[in-house]
Amino acid sequence: MFDKILIANRGEIALRVLRACKELGIPTVAVHSTADEDAMHVRLADESVCIGPPPAKDSYLNIPALLAACEITGADAVHPGYGFLSENARFAEILGEHNVHFIGPRPEHIRLMGDKIAAKRAAQGLGIPVVPGSDGGVASDADAFRLARDIGFPLMLKAAAGGGGRGMKVIRAEHEMAGGLALTRAEAQAAFGDDTVYLEKYLEQPRHIEIQVLGDGKGRAIHLGERDCSLQRRHQKVWEEGPSPALNTAARDDIGAVVAKAMRDIKYLGVGTVEFLYEDGKFSFIEMNTRIQVEHPVTEMITDIDLVVEQIRVAAGNDLTLTQDNVKFHGHAIECRINAENPVSFRPSPGKIVHYHPPGGLGVRVDSAVYHGYAIPPFYDSLVGKLIVHGKTRSECLMRLRRALDEFVVDGIETTIPLFRALAQEKDIIDGDYHIHWLEEFLARGALKE
Ligand code: MV4
Numbered sequence: 001m002f003d004k005i006l007i008a009n010r011g012e013i014a015l016r017v018l019r020a021c022k023e024l025g026i027p028t029v030a031v032h033s034t035a036d037e038d039a040m041h042v043r044l045a046d047e048s049v050c051i052g053p054p055p056a057k058d059s060y061l062n063i064p065a066l067l068a069a070c071e072i073t074g075a076d077a078v079h080p081g082y083g084f085l086s087e088n089a090r091f092a093e094i095l096g097e098h099n100v101h102f103i104g105p106r107p108e109h110i111r112l113m114g115d116k117i118a119a120k121r122a123a124q125g126l127g128i129p130v131v132p133g134s135d136g137g138v139a140s141d142a143d144a145f146r147l148a149r150d151i152g153f154p155l156m157l158k159a160a161a162g163g164g165g166r167g168m169k170v171i172r173a174e175h176e177m178a179g180g181l182a183l184t185r186a187e188a189q190a191a192f193g194d195d196t197v198y199l200e201k202y203l204e205q206p207r208h209i210e211i212q213v214l215g216d217g218k219g220r221a222i223h224l225g226e227r228d229c230s231l232q233r234r235h236q237k238v239w240e241e242g243p244s245p246a247l248n249t250a251a252r253d254d255i256g257a258v259v260a261k262a263m264r265d266i267k268y269l270g271v272g273t274v275e276f277l278y279e280d281g282k283f284s285f286i287e288m289n290t291r292i293q294v295e296h297p298v299t300e301m302i303t304d305i306d307l308v309v310e311q312i313r314v315a316a317g318n319d320l321t322l323t324q325d326n327v328k329f330h331g332h333a334i335e336c337r338i339n340a341e342n343p344v345s346f347r348p349s350p351g352k353i354v355h356y357h358p359p360g361g362l363g364v365r366v367d368s369a370v371y372h373g374y375a376i377p378p379f380y381d382s383l384v385g386k387l388i389v390h391g392k393t394r395s396e397c398l399m400r401l402r403r404a405l406d407e408f409v410v411d412g413i414e415t416t417i418p419l420f421r422a423l424a425q426e427k428d429i430i431d432g433d434y435h436i437h438w439l440e441e442f443l444a445r446g447a448l449k450e
Helices: 011-024 040-044 063-073 089-097 107-114 116-125 141-151 174-192 249-265 296-303 307-315 394-407 417-423 427-431 438-444
Strands: 005-007 028-033 047-052 077-079 155-163 166-171 197-201 207-216 221-233 236-242 269-279 282-289 332-339 355-357 364-368 383-391 409-411
Touching: 005 011, 005 063, 011 028, 011 040, 011 307, 011 364, 011 383, 028 040, 028 063, 047 063, 063 089, 077 307, 089 107, 107 116, 107 282, 116 155, 116 282, 141 174, 141 197, 155 174, 166 174, 174 197, 207 249, 207 307, 221 249, 221 296, 221 438, 236 296, 236 417, 249 269, 269 307, 296 307, 296 332, 296 364, 296 383, 332 394, 332 417, 383 394, 394 417
Parallel strands: 005 028, 005 077, 028 047
Antiparallel strands: 155 166, 155 197, 207 221, 207 269, 221 236, 236 332, 269 282, 332 383, 355 409, 364 383
């Protein structure tokens, strides 16, 4: 096992990783910017190192400073959390060159999944269903027109170097093609320095369903079921739950088996998430994330498996001892991402928390790094914490969620708690009847008033 783990992150995920290290008996090093001197992860770690000024590029993304922090403290492994350097293949490589373990997949898999076209091609080759479309980038406009006739309209133009919803355009008819191609190419060139675009059949109202995987890098790999993350705003997930209201056991077992086999075939190491659009009973691969994700607690609550502990164990070279048969799903979990934002305008609302009272009780988990009197700095993302609720059934989970939201007090800043109170009362949400555009349509109706 590792002697000492440096956590190259901040906020609730830094605490989450610290907790796993403590349970494994591994000493921890926190790193922090000058804006985070009072942060909880700094207080709870065994040691801490200041790595730079507030801007992330000078601190949490500062590779030389992180290497120096490993050297000074004798840390032999780095946990990157999510965001920041978590999917930076070069960072993983550089750590290796300095004999420090990266707690994550091998660099080749991070790099493969970071290239959208290569990832899709690899997924298809591994037997994972993909959205029908061009095989790779379109060579010319003539090529695009020919392919478009095969695929049919509506279709979607996507920038190869895009991601997170940037560099995409829906094309509803042939006469929109020439203009759409020129625009998407120009935008992609300006934003990513690469004007490669590809075509896909456009799915109108799919759900976003992702499968959690875990592998030991030696050919053992399992899936841990799915999370339904369809409730998003501007490509930011807002509410995640598992199991998906749209799947039954057979559908889960089928897609899970396909994905787990693919991970065995590539000898995937660590935790990962294979993301799909799901419509008309069909899964279509969109991308794979090679990190621990914000919404991982949903899976932990329904499987009772500590994903960060497992992630650390396999990164240290241990065989995966969990088998697919060991994984049992029980009950239902919902996670709400509570942001320091106005719940109507979504404008950031950093500042000092003057009262903080998180909910508790059976089936309630709050993953957060804030405390009474803490001032949320304006430099980073606006996640205040995550409320994760578990129940035997989805309906019990929803009741418990309403109760927990009623108890939650965060004063001094604005938060998105009122949005969740409204969502938990909505018929479509209660019925599990929603898709990737549902939340934006709900907000556009002005359903939430101050
Ligand atoms: C799509 C799609 C419909 N059809 N691809 C958005 C982010 C990106 N990674 C993939 N995205 C989409 N790809 C096809 N062929 C619709 C989306 C999409 C979306 C996907 C997941 C969650 C929220 C979304 C919101 C808008 C569009």
